[in-house]
Ligand SMILES: O=C(NCCCCCn1ccnc1)c1cc(-c2ccc(F)cc2)cc(O)c1O
């Protein structure tokens with residue numbers, strides 16, 4: 782039977798990237814998705830904005846909602862200080878299996894904990910199961926209609942502290958209008974929009990960076 786898009790993306794990594802070299806994994810995925818087959822990675826243009834936010838926050842604890850094939854997981858993990866931890870959540874087991882192999886090819890498995898499941902079930906269990914008090918950085922890149930309910934859930938579960946940074950992908954395309962309205966109007970957030978483009982296209986998209994004020 783025909784392979785899946787994530788399987789073909791993994792093949793491109795194994796063919797063109799060097800084991801243990803995260804930069805070559807990022808390059809291999811971007812080249813494949815720009816020239817052969819589009820895929821919903823954050824991509825190189827928005828990826829540079831992601832890099833700058835990760836470097837600025839220099840987080841000890843990171844939560845990523847929406848792993849997909851692990852492209853942004855690798856982008857974030859490669860910039861983390863030695864004992865920092867990234868927990869990434871993927872809903873689809875078949876996709877999670879591909880992501881594990883991409884993360885391993887980059888040699889970053891020691892910094893990353895990939896969890897399979899639904900965010901609504903997972904978020905309330907994080908403190909107890911993963912020994913995390915609060916997250917310094919959260920990257921939202923899962924189902925766009927879940928950005929708002931999951932942000933409220935993280936607040937309620939005490940996973941955000943004064944200064945925690947939320948960075949949300951796709952706030953224009955596909956869009957997360959209720960989330961944008963919330964973080965931009967709430968007195969508990971300081972929000973800023975980084976205008977960019979939908980990965981590998983000329984369509985407008987962007988990242989919204991929101992600092993939780995406590
Ligand atoms: O839907 C997206 N991501 C979520 C995928 C499933 C998450 C599963 N999950 C993980 C944890 N909990 C749930 C997404 C879509 C697009 C896009 C843009 C234009 C277009 F024409 C088609 C698609 C671009 C992205 O950058 C995206 O991120």
Ligand SMILES: [Mg+2]
Nearest residue numbers: 823922950951
């Ligand atoms: Mg995205």
